[in-house]
Amino acid sequence: MLKRFSTLAMIVLGTSLFFTACKKEDDNDPTENANEEITTLKLTFVNNANAADKVVANWRDIDGIGGNAPTIDSVILKANTTYTVYTDVYDERVSPVDTVTAEIIKEGIEHRVFHLFFATANSSVADALTNVATVTPLDKDEKGLPLGLENTIATKGAFKGVYRVIIRHQPGAKDGTFAPGSTDVDTEFPFAIK
């Protein structure tokens, strides 16, 4: 029996190893080293009372982490005004430019975009200020939870600080709050309400 069992085990083992294909070295041209990476986060604010009043701010880091510092526009909004803000994410290294926003919408049930305000840069999320402006998400994912790419933002009084956009990746755990999951994007813009 022992022998039979051993033979059987051997056949199973042998067969499965036989089908273990060996990967061959991919000798692609090294210039194909490109990878999908986010280079740019763009905010477009449209004044609800006057569609011609637009504010556009870009957070852009073409060469990725390290190297040259990112170029960041300031966000300057009017006090006591309601805007609709659109969030767009791009990979500008490739041509044509890759609009990653579409993929966030596709994976809507796994992502949540937060627009937050802080007094200082690189603060703890718990210190987000709630008295600067009111943000109301306009878009929803397939399960009806807010996505946060499109929001209305109703500013209050004058303010100077940081406008921060955080995209959380929350597969299987998205519940509308910030805590679950991990961070995909975390960008800060200098921010003023005048």
Place this chain on the structure above:
Amino acid sequence: MEVLYHDDGYTSRILFMNMIQRVVSLLALCLLFVRTGYAQCTYTLSGKITDSQTNEALIGATIGVVETQQATATDERGFYKLNGLCAGTYTIRVMHIGCKTYQFSYTVAGDGKRNIQLEHAISELQGITVAGVSSQKSMSGPVSEVSGKTLEKVRGLSLAESLKDVNGVTMLSTGATVSKPIINGLHSNRVLIYNNGVRQEGQQWGTDHAPEVDPFIANKLVVIKGANAIRYGGDAVGGVILVEPKPLPTTPGISGELNLGAFSNNRMGVTSATVEGNFAKIPALSWRVQGTLRKGGTYRAPGYWLDNTGMEEKNFSLATGWRKEKYGLELFYSQFNTNIGVFTGSHIGNRKDLEETIKRDRPLPEFTHGFSYDINRPMQTAEHELFKAKAYLNTGKIGKINLDFSRQFNYRDELDRNSALSVNNLKLNLTTYTANLAWDHYNWHGLRGTIGATGTYQRNHYQSRMFIPNYESIAWGVFAAEKWESKNNQWMLEGAIRYDNKSYTDVHDNLHEKNFRDRDFAGLTGTLGATWYPNQRTTIAFNATNVYRVPGPNELYAYGIHHGTAMFEEGDRNLKAEQGIKMNLSGNYKISDNFEADVVVYYNRFQNFIFLQLTDSLQGSVRGFFPYAYYTQANVNMKGVDAQIRWHFLPKWQFSSKASILRARNEDINDWLISMPSDRFTQDLTFYPGDTKRLKDSYFSLTVSSVTKQTRVPFEANDKGENKLDLMAPPNAYTLVNLEAGTDWHLGKRPIGFILGASNLLNQKYREYLNTFRYFADDPGINVYLKVKVPFTITKK
């Protein structure tokens, strides 16, 4: 268990009941520690051991019974006598320095006589045979070996896990699935692994890259901690690990071994089988086929699951040899394939996420769902392929010339968590060609040793995200290692000298025209050692070496985010080679077989020791901020003690105790060196109930290992007064209890080995300082395991 296959249900039930009764009664016997009277253990085996070429008596050759671990050594005239043998068939192993280990099957039916000739065959570069727990009569530096019963106990585990019981060896882990060996605080680029005589070239630079080696190909794992490791490469700063298969069979017949293992914690199953043969008609030809499958699911820490920590491994190797007296040829091919899931809770977005995780103390519920065998992103896929051709020519009195050529290919794909916004992956292809030429000489003006040359060409090619750039590297070296023994056998002196040259070229073709400068290094290393045997019981050895290590590609050229650690790492293209002096003093004292003590004291001092300097400066990215770390150099000293005793204090009881202590200082900042193992102490109590007719070599052992808290870490305060070099203080001390029982069941002609045990028996919640996942989760809890070893014979002739 044969009965389970019977057609007649009634008979089989009866037989099955009989068998159960037999097993139960045997178990009862074991539990009651009753010694049955079957064993007739008074036979002897004696004879003389000589050198096959010179016919001289070999003094101090060890001869032992593999199954029972009884052993003795030859006297001044080359005579030996093994006492207290029981009737039965055993494997007898004979070893002597510089000689090839000789093994044969022997049936004890009465007192026997056998003269043995040993062949000078093993190249000094290929393997070193050692007996006992420590360095004995082979090299002047500390050497430990995991083989026989000790190796059976660690079957089914990874290479690093298999070695962690060797005193002074610890593990650097990245979660439960990735581990690499640390020798006296040194690892990765500083520990060379020789897989079947070939220097393993893989993506060894990453702390989260485990060596791509299947320990099942070995019947012996050797750790060379001391300075003498230098003969394997000028960069063997920490030491060398030899993964050594047993020699191909020389006796006709086809036989093999099947190893099975089951582990409860991650419900892992392991199967490994070896079949080897030799034909009576073509005695020169022998062959071996070996394969291993490992598959495990989610690990469980005390209280929760660690999602996506499954792993699978498929490995196989083929070997064939053509051996004549004058010449021989050997071909070897092996493949190692693995997929490893990385704990989902460890793939954090940025530094803020890491701070939140540390505050939480326990992973978020969405990362602790439950058990699964599925491997999802984030994950690692690695493949290692080795082809080796080796030839030797015996030139009679002059010695033996060895030539080998090998090609290795290592592929690695690291996939980040699955998100449209993830920085996708890292793909590395590393191809290495190596050629070695070595001349072993047995007696040349009283010297024994090896002189040789080695050459390597290596090419790295990456796709997707850059972390290590594309490069080409050429390395070559020449060496001589010689040994001299005094006539009265009381002194052994050895010396080795080695010249290495290594260059990195073509470090360009990288994305965004990130080009790096070429480098060229050349250095001389040497070692001197002496061993003194003042009497039969004592061995004292001293060894000193200067080391010269060329910086690894990661230390020179890394540039990018290291995801496992959520850090931005940058190499320094201008690093100098690491140089230093290593010194070991070791002593071994043995009163009979019942008491043995072994101590190694070491002091190492390195100039330009390369390490990753952590900082609290941050690199901004679209994903947020990442801590910045860079490779730098400092003068460093490391001193430590590895000590162990083994005491057979009662006929059936053995106590052993081990201690490993290390102190490492960064002299430039006059502070401790980061990421060094804390002190560890292990006590082991083993009970041998004695042999019955069917159950032999049984044991019950209880092991208690204590690891202290690492309090010796460098401190630089940030503005909040916290240690800015490490976001989390080293975890607390912990003690783990392991229980194990094993036996050899002599059912048929060859015994079936069983081992049943539990590691972390008390399901202790703990975190290890050297596990980079200590920020995210606890280490795994209790793991109950069963291992079965079934040797079998297919044909006799």
